[in-house]
Amino acid sequence: MEQWLSLLDSTIRVATPLVLAALAGMFSERSGVVDIGLEGKMLVAAFASGAAAFVTHSPWLGLLAGVMAAVSMAMVHAFVSVTYNGNQLISGMAINTIASGITPVLALAWFQQGGNTPQLDDDSRFHDITLPFADALSNVPVIGQLYSKLLSGHSVLVYLTIIIIPLVSWVVYRSRFGLRLRAVGENPHAADTAGVSVARVRYIALFWGGVLCGMAGTFLSVYQTGSFIKEMTAGKGFLALAALIFGKWRPLPAVSGCLLFAFADALQIRLEGVDLPVIGQIPSQAIQVIPYVLTVLLLAGFVGRAVAPKAIGVPFVKSR
Amino acid sequence: MKFGQPSTLPRWAQLSVLPVLNLLAALLVTGFVTWLIGEDPWECLQLLVSGAFGSGEGIGYTLFYTTGFIFTGLAVATAFHAGLFNIGGEGQAYLAGLGVTLVVLAFDHTLPPLVLVPLCILAAMGFGAAWAFIPGWLQAKRGSHIVVTTIMFNFIAYSLMLYLISHHLIEAGSQNPTTREFGQAAWIPALHQLAAGVGIALPNTPLNLTFIMALLACVLFYLLVWHSRWGFQLRTVGVNESAARYAGINVSKTIMLAMCISGALSGFAAINELLGSTHRMNVSFTNGVGFVGIAVALMGRNHPVGIILSALLFGGLTQGGLELSFEKPVITREMIIFIQGLIILFCGALENLFEPFIAGLFKRKEDK
Numbered sequence: 001m002e003q004w005l006s007l008l009d010s011t012i013r014v015a016t017p018l019v020l021a022a023l024a025g026m027f028s029e030r031s032g033v034v035d036i037g038l039e040g041k042m043l044v045a046a047f048a049s050g051a052a053a054f055v056t057h058s059p060w061l062g063l064l065a066g067v068m069a070a071v072s073m074a075m076v077h078a079f080v081s082v083t084y085n086g087n088q089l090i091s092g093m094a095i096n097t098i099a100s101g102i103t104p105v106l107a108l109a110w111f112q113q114g115g116n117t118p119q120l121d122d123d124s125r126f127h128d129i130t131l132p133f134a135d136a137l138s139n140v141p142v143i144g145q146l147y148s149k150l151l152s153g154h155s156v157l158v159y160l161t162i163i164i165i166p167l168v169s170w171v172v173y174r175s176r177f178g179l180r181l182r183a184v185g186e187n188p189h190a191a192d193t194a195g196v197s198v199a200r201v202r203y204i205a206l207f208w209g210g211v212l213c214g215m216a217g218t219f220l221s222v223y224q225t226g227s228f229i230k231e232m233t234a235g236k237g238f239l240a241l242a243a244l245i246f247g248k249w250r251p252l253p254a255v256s257g258c259l260l261f262a263f264a265d266a267l268q269i270r271l272e273g274v275d276l277p278v279i280g281q282i283p284s285q286a287i288q289v290i291p292y293v294l295t296v297l298l299l300a301g302f303v304g305r306a307v308a309p310k311a312i313g314v315p316f317v318k319s320r
Numbered sequence: 321m322k323f324g325q326p327s328t329l330p331r332w333a334q335l336s337v338l339p340v341l342n343l344l345a346a347l348l349v350t351g352f353v354t355w356l357i358g359e360d361p362w363e364c365l366q367l368l369v370s371g372a373f374g375s376g377e378g379i380g381y382t383l384f385y386t387t388g389f390i391f392t393g394l395a396v397a398t399a400f401h402a403g404l405f406n407i408g409g410e411g412q413a414y415l416a417g418l419g420v421t422l423v424v425l426a427f428d429h430t431l432p433p434l435v436l437v438p439l440c441i442l443a444a445m446g447f448g449a450a451w452a453f454i455p456g457w458l459q460a461k462r463g464s465h466i467v468v469t470t471i472m473f474n475f476i477a478y479s480l481m482l483y484l485i486s487h488h489l490i491e492a493g494s495q496n497p498t499t500r501e502f503g504q505a506a507w508i509p510a511l512h513q514l515a516a517g518v519g520i521a522l523p524n525t526p527l528n529l530t531f532i533m534a535l536l537a538c539v540l541f542y543l544l545v546w547h548s549r550w551g552f553q554l555r556t557v558g559v560n561e562s563a564a565r566y567a568g569i570n571v572s573k574t575i576m577l578a579m580c581i582s583g584a585l586s587g588f589a590a591i592n593e594l595l596g597s598t599h600r601m602n603v604s605f606t607n608g609v610g611f612v613g614i615a616v617a618l619m620g621r622n623h624p625v626g627i628i629l630s631a632l633l634f635g636g637l638t639q640g641g642l643e644l645s646f647e648k649p650v651i652t653r654e655m656i657i658f659i660q661g662l663i664i665l666f667c668g669a670l671e672n673l674f675e676p677f678i679a680g681l682f683k684r685k686e687d688k
Contacts, residue, residue: 101657
C-alpha cells in the first residue's frame with residue numbers, strides 16, 4: 001500500500017506539467033494550428049519564471065513571468081500561422097530551437113551560473129500544501145490514506161491543474177467558444193460562412209495554449225527543482241504532444257495518456273537496478289521509449305486510430 | 321501546399337535578395353540580444369568572422385563543420401522536394417553511427433582501408449536509410465504524419481543508442497559511455513595529410529575527404545532532382561500529390577525512396593564525425609547536426625548552391641562561435657543555436673516577410 005501510494009504520488013507530480021502542456025496543445029491543434037513548439041514554450045516559461053521568482057522572491061510573480069514568456073512565444077507562432085499563413089511546423093521547430101538557444105544565453109549573462117538560474121530560497125518557491133484534516137485522517141484505512149498521502153501534499157499548481165482539466169473539457173465541448181474552436185479546426189470555411197472569425201478563434205486558442213504552457217514550465221522550475229536548469233524540459237513537450245495524439249485530440253483521454261506516461265516514468269525510476277522474476281533487469285531506456293513507440297503505433301493505426309482535426313496545419317485563406 | 325504570401329519578385333531576387341534580408345533580420349535580432357547581455361555586437365561579429373575565416377586552421381575547422389551540415393541540409397532538402405518535413409535527421413545520423421561502429425568494431429583489424437571505409441559508408445547509408453524508411457513507409461502506407469513520427473524516432477534512436485553504448489558497445493573498463501578507439505584502417509585521411517603527400521603544407525585540422533564527397537553529393541543531388549525522371553516525379557509529388565497520382569506516378573514509392581535517400585545522406589554526417597574526426601563513438605556525437613540541416617535547407621531554398629552557402633555560414637558560425645566563446649565567456653555555443661532558431665523562423669516560416677517592402681522597387685524598374 002505504502003509503495004503504491006508513493007508510486008501514484010510521483011505519477012501525479014510527473015504528470016502535471018505533461019497534462020498542462022497536452023491541454024495547451026489541444027487548444028492549438030483543435031483550432032487547426034499544429035503545435036510542435038510546446039517544448040520551447042515550456043522551456044522559456046521555466047526560465048522566465050525561475051528568473052523572475054529569484055529576483056522578486058515571489059512564486060506568483062514567477063508564474064506571471066512564465067506565462068507571459070510562453071504567451072509571447074505563442075503569439076509569434078500565431079503571427080506566423082494565422083496572420084502570415086506560414087508553415088506551422090517550421091514555425092514550431094523555430095520556437096523550440098530559439099528557446100533552447102536563448103534561455104541558457106540569458107541565464108548565463110544575468111546569473112553567471114553556467115546557464116542555469118540560482119537555487120530559489122523557500123519564500124520564492126511553490127510549496128506542498130497539506131489539505132485540511134489530512135493529518136487527522138491519515139490513520140483511517142484506504143480513504144483516509146488516499147486523501148492524506150495521495151491527494152494532500154502537492155503544489156498549488158497541481159490543484160489548479162486538477163480544476164483546469166474539467167474546465168477545459170467543459171470549454172471545448174459545452175461552451176460557445178469550444179464549438180467555434182472545433183468548427184474552425186474541422187472546417188474553417190464553414191465557420192467563416194457562419195460569421196465566425198477564424199483568425200480570432202485561432203489567436204485566442206493559441207493564447208490559452210501559451211498560458212497553459214507557461215504554467216507547465218513554471219511547475220518545473222519554481223516548484224519541482226527550485227531553479228531553471230539548461231534544457232530542463234528534456235522532451236516533455238514532445239511527450240505531451242504524444243499524449244495528445246494518444247488521446248485522439250480529446251481532453252480527458254489526453255490526460256489519461258499523460259497519467260499513463262507519467263506512471264511508466266515513475267515506475268522506471270523504481271525499477272532501476274531491480275531484478276524482476278523471469279525477465280531480470282529492465283533497462284531504463286526500454287521504459288523511457290514506451291510513450292514514443294506507442295504514439296508511432298497509434299498514428300499508424302496498429303493500436304486504434306488517431307484522426308487529427310481535419311484542417312490541421314492548413315493556413316486559412318478567406319475565399320473571395 | 322504553398323505557404324506564406326506568394327512571391328511576385330523575379331526569380332533571381334527570390335533566391336538572393338530575400339534570403340539575404342531574412343538573414344539580416346536574424347542577425348539584427350541576435351545583435352540586439354548580444355547588446356542586451358552587455359556585449360558589443362560589432363566587436364563580437366568581428367571576433368566571430370576572424371575565428372571562422374581569419375586563419376588557415378579556422379578555415380579548416382569551418383569546412384569540417386560545413387561538411388556535416390551540407391549532408392544533413394541535402395537530406396532535409398530531398399524530403400522537402402517530396403513535400404515531406406523530415407525532422408529525423410538527427411536520429412538517422414545517430415543510427416548511421418551505429419552502422420559504422422558495428423562494421424568498424426568487427427573488421428578494423430582484418431580488412432584493409434580501401435575495403436573497410438567503403439563498407440563503413442555503405443553501412444552508414446544503409447542504417448540511416450532504414451531509420452528514415454520506417455517513417456516514410458508509415459506515411460505512405462498508413463498515413464501517419466511524418467513530422468510526428470520522425471520526432472518520435474529521434475527519441476527512440478536516442479534511447480536505443482544510450483542503451484547500446486552504455487551496455488554493449490562501451491570500451492571495457494571505461495567509465496565514459498564511449499566505444500574503444502577505431503583502428504587506423506577505418507580513419508578517413510584528413511586533407512592536410514593528403515596535401516602533405518604532394519608537398520603542400522596545410523594546418524592540422526579534422527577536415528577530411530568527406531568534404532570532397534559532400535561537394536560530389538551536391539552535384540549528384542542537382543542531377544537527380546532536376547535532371548532525372550525520378551527527380552521530376554519527386555518534385556511533382558511535392559507540389560501536388562493528387563496530380564502526381566493522376567499522372568501515373570507511384571506516390572508511395574516516391575515518398576519511401578525520398579525518405580531513404582534523405583536518411584542515407586544524413587548518414588554521411590556520422591561518417592564525417594566518426595571516421596574523419598573523433599575515431600570513436602560516444603553518446604552525443606551528432607550534437608545537433610541533423611537539426612542544423614533544417615535551417616541549412618530552408619535558408620538554401622533546397623538548392624545545392626544555396627545549401628553549400630548556408631552550410632558554410634553555419635560551419636563558420638559553429639567554428640567562429642567556439643573561438644568567440646574563448647574571448648567572451650558569456651557567449652556560448654547556445655548563442656549559435658539561438659541564431660539557428662532565428663534563421664529557421666525568418667528563412668523558413670516567414671520566408672517572404674519582406675517581399676511587400678521591396679516589391680515596389682522591382683515594379684518601378686519594370687515600368688521604366
